[in-house]
Amino acid sequence: MRPVAPLPPVDLSPPPACGICGGAQPPPIGRKEFSRSGNDHFAGERQFADTGIHIPYHRCRDCGVVFTAALDDWSPLDFARHIYNDDYTFSDPPFDSERPARNAAIVAGIWHYEQDSRSVLDYGGGNGRLAAELRMRGFDAASHDAFYDPQPLPDRRFGLVCSFEVIEHVPHRDQAGWVAGFAAMMAPAAVGLLGTELVTEPVDIEHWYFSPRNGHITVHTADSLQRLLAPHRLEAVTIANGLHLVRRTG
Numbered sequence: 610m611r612p613v614a615p616l617p618p619v620d621l622s623p624p625p626a627c628g629i630c631g632g633a634q635p636p637p638i639g640r641k642e643f644s645r646s647g648n649d650h651f652a653g654e655r656q657f658a659d660t661g662i663h664i665p666y667h668r669c670r671d672c673g674v675v676f677t678a679a680l681d682d683w684s685p686l687d688f689a690r691h692i693y694n695d696d697y698t699f700s701d702p703p704f705d706s707e708r709p710a711r712n713a714a715i716v717a718g719i720w721h722y723e724q725d726s727r728s729v730l731d732y733g734g735g736n737g738r739l740a741a742e743l744r745m746r747g748f749d750a751a752s753h754d755a756f757y758d759p760q761p762l763p764d765r766r767f768g769l770v771c772s773f774e775v776i777e778h779v780p781h782r783d784q785a786g787w788v789a790g791f792a793a794m795m796a797p798a799a800v801g802l803l804g805t806e807l808v809t810e811p812v813d814i815e816h817w818y819f820s821p822r823n824g825h826i827t828v829h830t831a832d833s834l835q836r837l838l839a840p841h842r843l844e845a846v847t848i849a850n851g852l853h854l855v856r857r858t859g
């Protein structure tokens with residue numbers, strides 16, 4: 610197992626409110642050792658050594674979102690050093706190439722006949738692999754990622770804005786701002802694609818998706834997604850497990 614460097618301070622006190630909908634005093638669902646990763650589940654063994662720090666997750670009574678506020682005081686640099694660091698790939702091996710290649714195939718398959726006309730932004734696109742794959746297939750595709758490729762956002766809007774396995778990494782207090790940024794990149798007739806697993810019932814803290822070492826800190830329900838999107842006159846339609854089409858409501 611890989612060692613984990615000492616962590617910045619973690620706030621174990623219960624959050625006063627849900628950052629998505631404002632629901633008061635969301636009750637706890639349990640705690641998870643910080644070093645638990647999603648790949649522990651898939652590899653069948655722990656990837657990182659214990660830190661002794663157990664991250665509390667809470668569930669909003671109103672919108673159902675499951676989140677932790679324990680890292681609310683972390684700066685972007687703290688996240689970069691302790692989650693999105695050189696060992697991140699051991700928590701999520703498909704991150705580097707397998708998942709971007711798979712998602713590029715999804716986009717290229719759905720918009721096969723529009724590849725010459727549909728511009729694509731991969732919002733939170735990691736190393737840019739998905740956009741590169743789409744460019745090789747003839748799409749006008751760009752990537753932006755605050756952690757892995759901190760360039761300014763492109764100064765234009767896109768016909769398709771996609772974001773795979775990103776929103777669950779955004780702190781609950783920053784979710785509204787993140788969605789506003791996503792919506793702002795959509796051209797008037799654009800659609801969006803959001804890839805994220807929704808909370809499964811009954812909620813169980815042992816579910817692999819609640820994985821602090823991966824940075825999975827906000828896991829949505831269909832309702833919490835709608836509440837975030839509604840102010841932008843957008844809605845999400847779940848089209849496959851963990852895949853949601855975002856479309857305009859008016």
Ligand SMILES: [Zn+2]
Nearest residue numbers: 627630669672
């Ligand atoms: Zn809520």
